Amino acid sequence: MNSKKLVLRGVVAALALYGVVAQAEPLKANVIHWWTSGGESAAIRQFADAYNKAGGQWVDNAVAGADQARSTAINRIVGGDPPTAAQFNTSKQFHDLIDQGLLNNVDDVAAKENWNGVFPQSIIDSIKVKGHYYAAPVDIHMPAWFFYSKPVFQKAGIAGEPKSYDEFIADLGKLKTAGVIPLALGGQPWQEKITFDAVLADVGGPDLYMKVYRDRDMNAVKSDAFKKVLASFKRLHDFVDPGSPGRNWNDATALVISGKAGVQIMGDWAKGEFSAANQSAGKDFGCFPGFGPHSPYLVAGDVFVFPKTDNPTTIKAQNLLATVMTSPAAQVAFSAKKGSIPIRPDVDGSSLDICAKEGIAIMKDKSRQLPNPEMLLSPDTQGALIDVVTNFWNKNQSVDDAQKAFASALKS
Template sequence: MLTAGLLGLGTKVFPAGSPVPAPAANQAPAKSGPLAKAEVLHWWTSSSESAAVKTIAEAYRKAGGTWVDTAIAGADQARAVAINRIVGGNAPVAAQFNTTKQFQDLVEQNMLNNMDDVAAAEGWDKLLPETVLNVIRIKGHYYAVPINLHMQTWFWYSKAAFKKAGIVKEPSTIDEMFAALDKLKAAGLVGLAHGGQAWQETIVFQAMLANVGGKDLSLKVIRDRDAKAINSDAFKNVLLAFKRMQSYIDAGSPGRNWNDATAMLISGKAGFQIMGDWVKGEFAAAKQTPGKDFGCIAGFNSTAPYLIQGDAFVFPKTTVEPVVRAQKLLAKTLMTPSVQVDFNKLKGSIPIRSDVDTSSMDLCAQSGMAIMKDKSRVLGISEVYLTPDQNGALQDILT
């Protein structure tokens, strides 16, 4: 049973590997001199993601660096390649991870360079959300450079599909959302565009937990694995809502990529998609506009948790000065205000820095940034509180 499986997550431990050495001391700022070519390993391969990462590459080149692009489709696959190469002694200059515990084991094995001097010079402690700092700052050292903030559990809807189904009002409650899904299904449309992949199932589950269960229950279930909460009637209602969502998914769902599900909204074949704000990049690539062609709902009440995560780059351990200089130049470039805005407008996310001018960003981004000001609503996704092994176990339970 799902409840029993969640209780068992507390016993999952990420493999410790070899004995853990002491954390690396703060590296001194790299002296000026030649730069190594920077091979950057990432998983941004969709049309919108490719356009977004090019803004970073171009800014890095303008700053004097040489960007060598290594794009690997699929986040899990890209991380596996990065870890294998780091462990095998053939590391890229930088590798993409999510702003979660995904890279914690690499830190514990002393396989990453820290960016302490860059963090100090840029004042990260004042610029970045506490939830993010708690992930990238380990034992006082900064081991990842975040580039953005994503919220995973947005409810996206197609205006064209709504019109076909006779839905005239954006749903403002969970009950209204289910009523809209029923109308979409009755009109012969797909209610929920969804990809039957483990990580996408987790997103739908977290959306139900956040919007049906609320903040306190979310923390008790995911962070604390509290037995009383997991066996409560409130959590049973979450599970019923999650199960009900499955009835609005089409037969072609298994294995479908997230961007292919988004295409179903773009074409008007489906009504809703529950997915992170990176889908905006796909809408933008299709020349669709928020508020006109599609809508975005962050939550169904004013206290619904805003579940954040993001993308970050880590820098494999090296003492080779040209490589260290390339790493630190990239770290600085990633945090440049203009890069933050240009990248995130194309990626669909919002800037990680709190001091950049975001007036040119779309209405969904503006809504998200307004919610971010209410710190009581900001929570991490499951991977912020669970080790990779625990999160994998959660996905296994849900699928």
């Protein structure tokens, strides 16, 4: 064999070797999210591990605080240094980015994985815009779960879970008499709004809830029924402690975990904190979704969006992220740590806790599902309503004035 043939064979062998190396190079993905508490960090690690095992390289970019994380993502997208993926809520928060052409779609993944036939319609309505899928949903959260300390309930002489708003108020009174904080509330505007929405959905009922948030019906807002909702919401203020204002949600959860407080109204992500503290649902703490056994189930959650890029390697990384995050195994592993329920109804949830199993069962009853307000309102309107609710909660404002302020904000 002459020298030219030997050189040629060497080049071919080198190229082949390089091809193998290039294919083995992991798909690097810079992911912005706001999951920084103990339970949240354990949950997001499930996605990171699954992505790495699938041939990727997860580059974690955790930013404390949802608003701060979203701002960081948007600033990087607009500034020309976009992450591979960024977390948003299942809402209209990212729809402006779609309108501005700043997101890639993941239609290929959605078609291959049959998202249209698997995911709940309320979720599809949020992530599918003008016929294209622009986000990968990763969980279903219900923001109005009630978590309580079983030992504290027993100490207060509360035998069972309340079956109505009035029974809940009576139980808060028993907790107060027992010398514990009855209602552990993180006094931040978004948490106060969650509490208000729980009261609106249950005391007001699904019809009033949808008339207010979906239809923006002024007659509904000005009704006696809505006035009752406001009064019922403010009544809860008698059962929070002086340390509530400004408290983080997970610090409020810690009060229940430690037995210093009786109950917390919070999204099911709070279960991650109980899990991190080695407490088990049904044994150390209890959970119920609303003020009664047939309460509406508010559907919320989180998604990851994929900033616009023409780089084929980055697009591959985005598609791999969307595939891994929504896969059955990763969904179950994530939900077990996060406290959510899987976005897919076709997974085996037998390993999940009793709260998650109850949530999965409820989601099969479409009549109990209500979209969270962020699915129905623009971020600006939602923000204006949060301001109204927190002002009413924290100041000596009359119900009538709060009702007028709510109507005004809803018109904006």
